[in-house]
Amino acid sequence: MKAGYTLNGRYRIVRALGEGGMANVYLAHDLILDRDVSVKLLRLDLRDDPNTIRRFQREALAATELVHDNIVQVYDVGEENGMQYLVMEYVEGTDLKAYIKHHFPIPYQEVIKIMEQILSAVSMAHKHNIIHRDLKPQNILIDEHQVAKITDFGIAVALSEHSLTQTNTVLGSVHYLSPEQARGGMATKQSDIYSLGIILYEMLTGTVPFQGETAVSIALKHFQSEIPSVRDIDPRIPQALENVVLRATSKQPRDRYADVASMAEDLKTSLSPTRAGEVRFTPSEDDNGETKVLPASAIAAISEIDHPEETAQADVKSAAKPEKDKKKGRKFHRHPRRRKFIIAGSVILLVLLGILLGVGLFQPRMTTVPKVTGRTETAARSELVAANLKVGEIHKVSSSTVKVHRVVRTEPRSGTQLRRKSMVDLWISTGPKRFRMADYQGESYASTAAKLEALGFTVHRESVHSTSVPAGKIIQQSVTAGKNVVPANTEVTFTVSTGSKTVTLADLTDKTKAQAQSYATDHNLNLAFKYAYSSDVAKGHVIRQSPGEGAVVHEGDNVTLTLSRGPESDSSSSVDEFSVDVKIPYDSGSTDDDDSSNNGSSENLIQIYLRDQDHSLSSVYKQMTITDDTQVTLPFTVASGKDGAYKVVRDGHVIASDNHVTKN
Structure with missing residues (x-):
């Protein structure tokens, strides 16, 4: 898969991290939660193999059941374009195999610290009746803070899933394989403990206990040979610490620790001075002197490596003939052929019985999650129960494609193989997102x-x-x-x-004040008045305007008009001219939603009335709109000894007035 590809519209591939026999692992970035994750993608050449798919799904099932600080967490499971994938916690660091290579020799305290984390995680899995079956340093990650995390539950299996040995099938890595697995026997919790003992051996010595040219020869050594002494390699290792290795790697499961917690407790005190001088652990005598017989599958495997002397040891019982058989004369020669037929027939019969019993045990214990998307919650519950599954948590989720109260998806998804009576969570639609x-x-x-x-x-x-x-x-x-x-x-x-509307000013000269105000109202302009004596323009008519005719202004702009007082007379000298500054406060509360006249505007309509020589309180002197507190200057012309008056109206309400305005 190329970098940059976005899986399921969420996980963007950054780069490849590694390749395995079953899947490839990539570093990806979760676009929704903004974090780095690991994506394990089933190889394309295996996506049509039902056994591989089942194993891949079993890893997801096993890992999602386990939540532990020392187990790599699985965040998501899915399928896209026929590709099965797991989304897991990204651990930035290295695996334990590489860690041992680059840090050996590792201090004993550090060895114990790492092993205690591993043992804690395995103990958690065992409490859920899940056996890893492939514990090895390559499946243990160490981050930059020396935190160990177990991964790859691809061949992990729950104890309740089977009770028969898988004939001629050896699971797990051969260097860490328990003797019972090497014989083709069923893996147990003690099998994981054996693997843990080999991992501890490697951390203490830097190497695995058994080497060989073939996997079969290494497996035979696990079955036949005693574990080499770690103290022979490093005499400084305390006997109590070696005893942990020896007990965990005993050939017989009964001689190993009863559980992982017991091994952890023993390891915890292995460096204690109180255990100095401890005697070397010796397993009990096995099988009470009975002869060991390798199964036919093991004999066939041994024969492939051409070691006849080891083959002879595989069946001591058949090589040791009772003395009385030698005395039976010619009848003795007929027994070997007859025994071969009997053995062959017995093996075939046992294999057939094993297959039939295995099918009978496996098939009823597994079931498939039915497709219930689009169904009502009640119908979905019925179908899950019919498929021997239980309804887990009910989640509510919005959906624009699935009707209200119907199933959007399930977790695990439809088509997933599960153990009977497993929980399936439902996501129920609440309708489109609001x-x-x-x-x-x-x-x-x-x-x-x-x-x-x-x-x-x-x-x-x-x-x-x-x-x-x-x-x-x-x-x-x-x-x-x-x-x-x-x-x-x-x-x-x-x-x-669209902003203020522009207005091209007309010629307002020689217009009356009322005509000018009507024009200003029609074009949403604010007028300001000045006064001057004129013998050419009649009293109350416009002498001049600013801006002038043809000027382009915006709505709400001010236009100043100079009005005529008529010819100047002798009495004009007894007139006082002065101005008064008035602050008009803006009221945002006047634009309530129920005031339809405002149309959602945030303006105040202001009307100012004057009384002086040129104005009357019955007519508007100035009209304007404001959006903030505004100060205006009001001009007055009054006869000497007289007073003027003004009134300010905001949105129809008088907010200021003075009936005795005089020159200071």
Whole structure:
């Protein structure tokens, strides 16, 4: 698999970590949880082999049952395009085999520390009645903090799965194989303890106890030869520590530790001064003097390596004829042929019985997870019970493709081989995922629309001019903020500001004040007035404007008009001219949702009334909109000794007034 490929839309392959006989292992990155993981992918040439697939699935089943700090955790199991895969914890470090090679000799305390972690993990597996059957340094990872983690439960098996030996089948690595496995016997917890003893031997000596040209010759040594003394290689090793190796690797399972916890307890005190001078462990006499007989499968294997003297030792009983058989004359010569037929017939009969019994034991204990996706929870429960499975935890999950209250998926997935009465978890649909609508007023329309469309919304736009909201910003939304909706079924319309509308000013000279105010209202302009004497322009008419005719302004801009007071007279000298500054506060509360006249705007409409020589409180002096606190300057022209007045109205409410405005 190439780097960069994303498995199941989630695990992006980074690089290859290693290749095995059954699967290849890759470093990958979990895009959802943002962490590195190991992905074990069944080799393409084996994906159609049912036995390999079953073994691969058994590894997933065995590992997922075990949660321990010293066991590599399995996160996910799946299949894509016919490829079976496991997603596991990524351990950054090396395996114990390489660790021994690069760090030997390893201090005894460190050896015990690592072994205690391994023993703790195996003890956990044994408590779940799971035998690893392939314990070896290559299947033990050591991270940078010297934490050991056991991996590869590919040939692990639960004790309840079988009770017969797999004829002519030897599982596990031969250098760490127990004698009973070498004979083709059934692996037990004591078989794992034997392998643990060999691992301890290798950590203490840097090598395995038995070497040979073929796997068969090494297996025979496990069966026939005593484990070499670790003290012969390193005399500094305490006898108590060697005794742990000797007891764990005893030929007879009954002479080994009763369980892994006992081995751990013995190892823990092996360097204690109180155990100095301990005598060498010696296993009990085996078989009470009975003759050992290798099974036919072992004899056939031994014959392949052309060692006739070892073959002769395989069946001592057949070589030792009773003396009375030699005295039977010619009848003696007929016995060997007859015995061969009897032995051959017996072997065939036993094999057939073993096969029939094995099928009878294995087949009923395994079952297949049925496909219940899309079914109601009740129907799914019935099908699982019919398949001799139990319903585990019920999880609720949103789904846009599966109807409410129906099964989205199961864990383990459909088609997986499980032991009868195993638990299967169900994920039940709660319907499409709902989205809580946010308040997008004031947000950019472009980015908001893109985000919502990516979620599945249908987005519409309505454009309006606004003097208070910048162009491109959202003024209103059709779906209320806080409402939970299904994106795929929801249309939302945004009212978007295009900014202020531009106005080309008309010629307002010689217009009356009322005409000018009407023009300003129609074009949303704010007027400001000045006054001057003029003998050419009638009183109350516009003398001049600023900006002038033809100027382009925006809605809401100010236009200043100078109005005529008429010809200047002698009485003009008795007139006082002054100005007053008034601060107008902005009120955000005046734009409540129930005020339809505002259309979602955040503006205040301000109207100012003046009373002086040129104005009356019955007519608007100035009209404007504000979006913040604003200060205005009000000009007054009053006869000497007289006073003026003003009134400020905000959104129809008088907020300020003064009926006695005089020159200071």
